[in-house]
Amino acid sequence: MHRLFALPAEVKLKVAKTEGHDAGYGGFPISHFSPKFSWSEGFAIGSSPVDHAQKLWPDDYSTFCEVIEEYKKAINSLGCRLIHAMLLSLGLSEEELCQTPVGDSSKLKTVMHLNSYPACTNPDRVLGLPPHTDSGCVAIVYHNGISGLQVLRRKDDIAPTRWVMVPTATVPNTFVVNIGDLMHVLSNGRFHNVLHRVTISKTNRLSCAYFFGPQADVKVGPLSKLAGLEQGPLYKPVTWPGLQKMRSDRAGLIKLGPK
Numbered sequence: 429m430h431r432l433f434a435l436p437a438e439v440k441l442k443v444a445k446t447e448g449h450d451a452g453y454g455g456f457p458i459s460h461f462s463p464k465f466s467w468s469e470g471f472a473i474g475s476s477p478v479d480h481a482q483k484l485w486p487d488d489y490s491t492f493c494e495v496i497e498e499y500k501k502a503i504n505s506l507g508c509r510l511i512h513a514m515l516l517s518l519g520l521s522e523e524e525l526c527q528t529p530v531g532d533s534s535k536l537k538t539v540m541h542l543n544s545y546p547a548c549t550n551p552d553r554v555l556g557l558p559p560h561t562d563s564g565c566v567a568i569v570y571h572n573g574i575s576g577l578q579v580l581r582r583k584d585d586i587a588p589t590r591w592v593m594v595p596t597a598t599v600p601n602t603f604v605v606n607i608g609d610l611m612h613v614l615s616n617g618r619f620h621n622v623l624h625r626v627t628i629s630k631t632n633r634l635s636c637a638y639f640f641g642p643q644a645d646v647k648v649g650p651l652s653k654l655a656g657l658e659q660g661p662l663y664k665p666v667t668w669p670g671l672q673k674m675r676s677d678r679a680g681l682i683k684l685g686p687k
């Protein structure tokens with residue numbers, strides 16, 4: 429990641445994202461959550477980093493690709509186990525789990541976002557990423573141990589609604605798992621999609637967010653077993669791209685429409 433973001437701007441711009449393509453160098457599509465620019469750089473990797481890596485390091489692109497592939501393999505298996513364990517914890521049987529839109533591990537779609545948050549002399553005046561929820565099922569976030577990620581904790585007996593720093597600096601060598609919109613929908617609201625943001629400090633921060641969700645054409649709605657007879661499903665079925673479009677069409681964080 430250091431090597432990637434340390435490249436000169438004109439080299440990184442060779443792989444800038446283009447209209448209609450999610451992969452490449454540039455900001456992430458959460459700008460509709462905030463009118464401010466983000467104090468960060470991003471690089472999104474879809475199915476394979478090879479095409480982009482060849483443009484960035486024509487003579488030595490394989491090292492980057494090998495590291496990414498190795499990481500993807502390990503994290504894919506962790507993410508699938510995590511999603512399955514979460515659904516089983518809600519009372520689904522193994523058989524019911526297989527029938528869900530995320531039951532077949534080989535059919536999950538994944539996207540990797542590499543993030544760089546450069547140090548800033550006026551860290552209080554900028555945000556690395558504006559407040560947002562992740563649109564997929566879960567995101568596993570690797571980080572370089574520098575603080576910055578905050579989650580919104582709702583008002584409780586202890587304090588009013590506030591931003592809480594995720595203790596990435598005090599608990600090093602950890603992953604952070606964010607629950608996204610589609611897990612919220614699938615579980616009929618039992619798992620909450622977490623609103624989070626990234627603040628900036630005086631030290632460079634790097635992170636790698638790895639998102640898991642269903643294939644683009646698969647619709648996700650509340651699982652019938654979890655919707656319950658009385659409550660009913662709280663959300664309409666939606667595809668991952670459909671949800672992303674709904675989010676970008678509206679200003680602010682959308683509440684998914686109840687049926």
Ligand SMILES: O=C(O)CCC(=O)C(=O)O
Pocket residue numbers: 541543557562569571577624626634635636637
């Ligand atoms: O940098 C982080 O810790 C979080 C990144 C994030 O929220 C995202 O890429 O959606």
Ligand SMILES: [Fe+2]
Pocket residue numbers: 560561562606624637
């Ligand atoms: Fe996020």
